[in-house]
Amino acid sequence: MAEPKKPKPLKEGATLTDxxxxxxxxVQDPEIxxxxxxxxxxxxxxxxxxxxAFVTMTLTAPNCPVADDIVNDVRNHVAALDEIKNxxxxxVFDPPWTKDMMSDAAKLELGLF
Structure with a gap:
């Protein structure tokens, strides 16, 4: 399995949302x-x-066995930012996740183009 790619560094002047x-x-998906x-x-x-900070997210499947881990990883990575208070x-599962929601780079990485 390929090593997950690291995000590019942030540009100077990035907003807190950035x-x-x-x-x-x-935060990596443990299965993909x-x-x-x-x-x-x-x-x-x-x-x-x-x-x-407020994050709305979903999972690839409602019965994901590592759902709590992924949600906690997102929460912990965001909370690690010094500027973030809470x-x-x-x-959520509406709308349900589909492959169409993936970025073009992700689709290319998985050979979906």
């Missing part, structure tokens, strides 16, 4: 050698004025 997304890109962001599992990322991760 930093949160960058942190999430370090891709990060959860490019895999399309992250539906929304926002940071409020008090630096609380992190709330909502796990």
């Amino acid at each position: 930093k949160v997304i960058h942190a999430i890109r370090h 050698p891709l990060n959860v962001y490019d895999l399309g599992l992250i539906y929304d990322v926002s940071v409020d004025a008090e630096n609380n 992190v709330k991760v909502d796990l």
